[in-house]
Amino acid sequence: MSQLLISEVARQIGLRASAIRYYEQVGILPPAQRRGGQRRYDSTVLYRLAVVQRARQMGFTLEEIRQLFFGFRKATPASERWRKLSQRKLADLELLAGQIKEMQRLLQAMMEKCSCGALEQCGKGILQRSCEESYIKPLPSRHRLHR
Amino acid sequence: MSQLLISEVARQIGLRASAIRYYEQVGILPPAQRRGGQRRYDSTVLYRLAVVQRARQMGFTLEEIRQLFFGFRKATPASERWRKLSQRKLADLELLAGQIKEMQRLLQAMMEKCSCGALEQCGKGILQRSCEESYIKPLPSRHRLHR
DNA sequence: CTACGACTTAAAGTCAACTTGAGGTCAAGA
DNA sequence: TCTTGACCTCAAGTTGACTTTAAGTCGTAG
Numbered sequence: 001m002s003q004l005l006i007s008e009v010a011r012q013i014g015l016r017a018s019a020i021r022y023y024e025q026v027g028i029l030p031p032a033q034r035r036g037g038q039r040r041y042d043s044t045v046l047y048r049l050a051v052v053q054r055a056r057q058m059g060f061t062l063e064e065i066r067q068l069f070f071g072f073r074k075a076t077p078a079s080e081r082w083r084k085l086s087q088r089k090l091a092d093l094e095l096l097a098g099q100i101k102e103m104q105r106l107l108q109a110m111m112e113k114c115s116c117g118a119l120e121q122c123g124k125g126i127l128q129r130s131c132e133e134s135y136i137k138p139l140p141s142r143h144r145l146h147r
Numbered sequence: 148m149s150q151l152l153i154s155e156v157a158r159q160i161g162l163r164a165s166a167i168r169y170y171e172q173v174g175i176l177p178p179a180q181r182r183g184g185q186r187r188y189d190s191t192v193l194y195r196l197a198v199v200q201r202a203r204q205m206g207f208t209l210e211e212i213r214q215l216f217f218g219f220r221k222a223t224p225a226s227e228r229w230r231k232l233s234q235r236k237l238a239d240l241e242l243l244a245g246q247i248k249e250m251q252r253l254l255q256a257m258m259e260k261c262s263c264g265a266l267e268q269c270g271k272g273i274l275q276r277s278c279e280e281s282y283i284k285p286l287p288s289r290h291r292l293h294r
Numbered sequence: 295c296t297a298c299g300a301c302t303t304a305a306a307g308t309c310a311a312c313t314t315g316a317g318g319t320c321a322a323g324a
Numbered sequence: 325t326c327t328t329g330a331c332c333t334c335a336a337g338t339t340g341a342c343t344t345t346a347a348g349t350c351g352t353a354g
Contacts, residue, residue, distance in 0.1 A: 007330070013274075017331085018313055026311090036320055038331050047270025051253070054273050057243070058250050059206060062311070068254070069266060086254045093247050093254075096204075100240050100247075103205050106198070107215075107233045107240075123194025126201050127160075154300075164301085165343055173341090183350055185301050209341070295354100302349065312338085319332065324325100 003040040006032075013049045020049075028052060028066050058093065102126075150187040153179075160196045167196075175199060175213050205240070249273070 010017045023029045024039075029048070032039035055065045068086055106122050157164045170176045171186075176195065179186035202212045215232055253269045 005330080016313075019311085021332090022312060034332095036331090038320080044267065046274055047267045050270040050274040051266060054246060054250065057246060069257075083258060086258055090251055090254055093251050097244055097247050099201065099204060100244050103201065104237055104240050106201075107237050111230055111233055120191060120194045123197040127193060127197040152300080163343075166341085168302090169342060183301090185350080203341095297354085298352090300350090303347090305345085307344065308342085310339100314337070315335090317333090320330090322328090324327085 003033075003035075003042060004045070006039045006041070009041050009045060009049070012046060013053060015049070015053075023049075023052070023062075026062060026066070028062060028070065059096070060089070064089070150180075150182075150189060151192070153186050153188070156188050156192060156196070159193060160200065162196070162200075170196075170199070170209075173209060173213070175209060175217060206243075207236075211236075 004012075006017045006020055010020055020029065021039075024031060029045065032041055032045075034040065051069060052065055055069070056062075060068070064085075068082070068089065109122065151159075153164045153167055157167055167176065168186075171178060176192065179188055179192075181187065198216060199212055202216070203209075207215070211232075215236065249269075249272075253266070256269070257266065
């Protein structure tokens with residue numbers, strides 16, 4: 001069973017070692033085994049971190065991630081609280097998917113005829129629709145679309 | 148032509164006045180007209196801000212928004228640079244849309260049987276796919292998390 | 295003239311999510 | 325034995341996107 005050093009884990013998932021130590025500190029990773037004071041990981045930590053990374057890309061906060069994926073401590077499997085949280089998250093994601101389509105249309109339109117008129121027009125449309133829509137909390141600013 | 152006070156604009160789009168001043172400061176809004184030192188707006192500012200809000204919801208940074216929508220700086224060969232930016236953004240959005248579906252599936256699976264199996268399975272999948280992706284576009288050796 | 299309320303600025307504070315820095319430990323190799 | 329290099333901890337610094345605070349200005353109403 002190959003044991004990974006923190007630097008190796010970091011390299012494989014594209015984070016810095018400091019981020020991994022931080023994740024342990026805030027409870028997203030369990031305290032790692034030590035050998036001579038140093039953290040040793042087995043490869044399952046990579047799967048866990050892959051999910052974390054992906055969830056971060058979707059705009060989940062670390063706190064949400066901890067609760068959604070690793071927060072079913074001694075509670076019953078799929079407790080009511082957890083179910084609510086993930087149901088809300090699912091709704092958020094659906095809304096987000098719709099808005100992505102809209103933003104794609106806007107970008108397409110602006111690329112075809114790069115006119116300020118189009119922008120204002122679109123703003124008008126967004127404004128009217130957003131009166132109908134329920135409010136969506138903007139994603140955490142850390143939500144990045146590129147690496 | 149009705150002139151809006153900053154507080155009125157703020158109220159209508161759901162931001163604080165301080166945020167609007169900040170947007171002016173960082174170049175997302177042009178310097179407003181003044182009357183007796185106070186900013187006055189006409190209603191087109193609402194359209195502009197509606198687009199900004201929506202773009203923020205999609206995870207664009209203010210800097211990106213400035214460049215994408217209002218970044219026609221004098222040294223810019225107009226549409227070419229802009230076209231590249233939005234093309235990249237479109238690709239990002241498409242990727243994101245796919246990832247949202249994946250995340251929805253994971254959450255669904257975890258709701259049905261709150262299983263670590265699903266989590267690991269999914270993490271494995273993500274990890275493998277991201278390996279293929281990084282084959283297409285190899286990561287720079289030093290992974291930049293900021294700026 | 296004074297008081298009021300809404301505005302103004304500049305500077306400092308806040309928050310999440312890390313990163314950086316200082317100073318220290320440990321195992322392996324020359 | 326000494327050096328090297330990767331790790332450790334704890335504290336402080338950084339970033340983006342604002343907000344808050346302190347001190348001041350403007351126009352109207354009493």
